[in-house]
Amino acid sequence: MSKDTKNAIYNEKLPSGLPWAGVIKKGQTFRIVDLEGCQAVDTLFYNNDNLNDRYSANDTIREQGSIFITTGTKLISTDDNVLMEIVEDTCGNHDTLGGHCSAESNSVRFGLDKKYMHSCRDNYLxxxxxxxxxxxxxxxxxNFFMNVPVEENGHLAIVDGISKPxxxxxxxxxxxxxxLISNCPQLNNPCNGYNPTPIQLIIWD
Ligand SMILES: [Zn+2]
Structure with a gap:
């Protein structure tokens, strides 16, 4: 059952490469739309009453017994609270292993001349x-909409996204x-199809 955006209390486009922050109150629904497809959306979550209690990838993975984030995933915090729960997902596969891009990782992975390119860590900071x-x-x-399959030998790959517009x-x-969101500005790997694009953020009461 798809919700009507006419009833949304917030409905804004976030251009590629930019950060965003907002509080989603208990009971509210938050939707992230990959408007053009194949866009990585790096996202952090915190208990708004205690920012030391924040999203934990390993607790989330252990509790659900799967490395991928999709419908039914409960986002578990470091203090074992459920922050949010994924209730709909038309893409089907989101990453929580690959981390976010930074000046340091850009220069190690893609060359020293890439050190000063804009990164998700810059956005977060x-x-x-x-x-x-x-x-x-x-x-x-x-990393919503980012495709990071794990190969049989245990290697991680960052490959072409599978999300559609x-x-x-x-x-x-x-x-x-x-x-906190960084609408990933990365230009050097296929996580954004080498072309970062905008997303839509929508909140319902
Ligand atoms: Zn990034």
Missing amino acids: TIAAQLEMSPKDITNNI GDYVEMVAHMDTLV
Whole structure:
């Protein structure tokens, strides 16, 4: 059952490469739409009443017994709270192993001349500073719409995305949750199809 955007309390486009922060209150629904397809959306989650209690990739993976994020995934925090739950997913496969891009990873993976290219870590640090959070608060994230299959030998691959234009993922907050997004600016690997594109962010009460 798809919700009507006319009833949304928030409905904004986030251009490629930019950060975003917002609090999704308990019971509210949050949708991220991959408007043009094949766009990685790096996302962090925090208990809004205690920012030390934040999204934990390994607790989430252990609790659900799967490395991929999709419908039914409960986003578990470091204090074992359920922050949010994925309730709809038209893409079917989101990563939480690959981490976010940074000046350091860009220069190691793609060459020293790529060090100064804009990165998700830059976005996170910018917004963390505005919220008086510390760089230590920037830990493991979810890469919505990013395709990171694990090969038989255990190697991770970052390969072409599988999301189509208009694909979306929707989650319901189990508690007031601060969400930080970096709409990934990466140009050097196929996570964005080498062409970062905008996303739509929608919130319903
Ligand atoms: Zn990135």
